[in-house]
Amino acid sequence: MSEVILPHCQCENCQLRDLFFKHLDKGEVTRICTIRKERSFTEGSTIIIQGETIKEFVYLKDGLVKLVHQNSDGSQQLITVARPLDFVSVMSVFSSVTYNYSVVAIVPSVVCVIDMQLIKSFGKTNAKFTFDLLQRMSLTNDNILLESLELKRLQVKGKVAFLLIRFADYIIQKDEFELPLSRKELAEYAGVSTENIIRALSEFRKEKIISISGKTIEIRDKERLAMIARLG
Amino acid sequence: MSEVILPHCQCENCQLRDLFFKHLDKGEVTRICTIRKERSFTEGSTIIIQGETIKEFVYLKDGLVKLVHQNSDGSQQLITVARPLDFVSVMSVFSSVTYNYSVVAIVPSVVCVIDMQLIKSFGKTNAKFTFDLLQRMSLTNDNILLESLELKRLQVKGKVAFLLIRFADYIIQKDEFELPLSRKELAEYAGVSTENIIRALSEFRKEKIISISGKTIEIRDKERLAMIARLG
DNA sequence: CGCGGCTTTGATGTTCATCAAGTAAAGTGG
DNA sequence: CCACTTTACTTGATGAACATCAAAGCCGCG
Numbered sequence A, B: 001m002s003e004v005i006l007p008h009c010q011c012e013n014c015q016l017r018d019l020f021f022k023h024l025d026k027g028e029v030t031r032i033c034t035i036r037k038e039r040s041f042t043e044g045s046t047i048i049i050q051g052e053t054i055k056e057f058v059y060l061k062d063g064l065v066k067l068v069h070q071n072s073d074g075s076q077q078l079i080t081v082a083r084p085l086d087f088v089s090v091m092s093v094f095s096s097v098t099y100n101y102s103v104v105a106i107v108p109s110v111v112c113v114i115d116m117q118l119i120k121s122f123g124k125t126n127a128k129f130t131f132d133l134l135q136r137m138s139l140t141n142d143n144i145l146l147e148s149l150e151l152k153r154l155q156v157k158g159k160v161a162f163l164l165i166r167f168a169d170y171i172i173q174k175d176e177f178e179l180p181l182s183r184k185e186l187a188e189y190a191g192v193s194t195e196n197i198i199r200a201l202s203e204f205r206k207e208k209i210i211s212i213s214g215k216t217i218e219i220r221d222k223e224r225l226a227m228i229a230r231l232g
Numbered sequence C: 001c002g003c004g005g006c007t008t009t010g011a012t013g014t015t016c017a018t019c020a021a022g023t024a025a026a027g028t029g030g
Numbered sequence D: 001c002c003a004c005t006t007t008a009c010t011t012g013a014t015g016a017a018c019a020t021c022a023a024a025g026c027c028g029c030g
Helices: A017-021 A026-035 A116-125 A127-153 A156-171 A183-190 A194-206 A222-231 B017-021 B026-035 B116-125 B127-153 B156-171 B183-190 B194-206 B222-231
Strands: A004-006 A037-041 A046-048 A056-062 A065-070 A076-082 A102-105 A109-115 A176-178 A210-213 A216-219 B037-041 B046-048 B056-062 B065-070 B076-082 B102-105 B109-115 B176-178 B210-213 B216-219
Touching: A017 A026, A026 A109, A026 A116, A037 A046, A056 A116, A065 A183, A076 A127, A076 A156, A076 A183, A076 B127, A109 A116, A116 A127, A116 B127, A127 A156, A127 B076, A127 B116, A127 B127, A156 A183, A156 A194, A156 A216, A156 A222, A183 A194, A194 A210, B017 B026, B026 B109, B026 B116, B037 B046, B056 B116, B065 B183, B076 B127, B076 B156, B076 B183, B109 B116, B116 B127, B127 B156, B156 B183, B156 B194, B156 B216, B156 B222, B183 B194, B194 B210
Parallel strands: none
Antiparallel strands: A004 A037, A037 A109, A046 A102, A056 A109, A065 A076, A065 A102, A176 A216, A210 A216, B037 B109, B046 B102, B056 B109, B065 B076, B065 B102, B176 B216, B210 B216
């Protein structure tokens, strides 16, 4: 089993506590700490399954996840890749009874789990907490939608350039990085075929815009890559 | 000028009051009614301009609007078409200082305008109001994202079929309707060329799936159309 | 009536998915 | 640890889907 429930409550040391729960009073935080659970997931294991009933409020403490949508025809679309503070795992939990997306760990990841009823009860009584949640969710949704629009607009090389820059500037935050996605996953992310992802990468390599060694990618000419991401 | 400020406060008769403000007390509603403004827009006029500072909370009382995103290269993408209760005009107002999208009336429309600071002050004190806002915004964003994913996945005929069904089932709610969008706007909506929108429509007409007479469209074989929207 | 924008159809070239085949890498059982 | 199997990756060839270009018809409006 890929899931491990950690034994000890460590809210005191949690760097995310202030971010998620800065507007809760001491009593409320204590209540959360008492019932919260921490779960650990190996690379590739599913944290949230599309279609299941939403009973828990889940946020990423550590690792990287992909947000994917399963289509009725068996195909799937990768919506975004998210980091711990991206708040992405809680999308749609306030508007739906079941998850519209799955969340899958793409590197070993740790999540914190809180009963949804408790969060909702805080939501209905603590305005500052809810307003904060509102702002975060609004920002998350905005970013996802803008990213999705951009990927829709570009053609293959532009899409791949856009994604590489997103990994370098945002997700990994280094111009040389190990891609946490397979070529097939990149294809699902960009919405093109796996072969054409590879062809775009090969072309960038031939033109010395990037270096490739397996999953390791180094961006060598970021300006050209950025230009392709803007116009391609 | 296409914009008209209506003189009288009619909150008492407003059917939307309960939907948007059911969790505000009488004093809060009165305050909103005193400062709120109503504006009327002709077909084609812009209600919200992308890039401008967000100073007002705007919602659609009557009419139909399109939500569009202006790209840096001058092109634009139509994100969705919204009805009065869709809450679409308030996307991203809680996470950004400027609008990321424009909202344009596609039929004569009426909006209600409230000072943003007042809404935010309610948001920070009235938890039920904010929680309601959170749920609505979550639902709106979810719908837009799911729609966007669907349009991304399908090819031209599927996209057009999907949009026709959306107009028939949701926006106009009749199987015979007058399209409120030009072919060019449909193209921006689907993310394909205008010519290919026309070709798809013509093909549906030839196969007697729909009838076309200018902007008037009648869906004659909804099952086939739905099948194309699912698989095409 | 004539101009400009919107719509439509056909022809052409580009982009892209798909198919096929081969290589590399990673996991599996003896 | 090695042979074997499977999965991921890569490249080329082909055809389908689509954008673009061109030209003509249509419609509303001054």
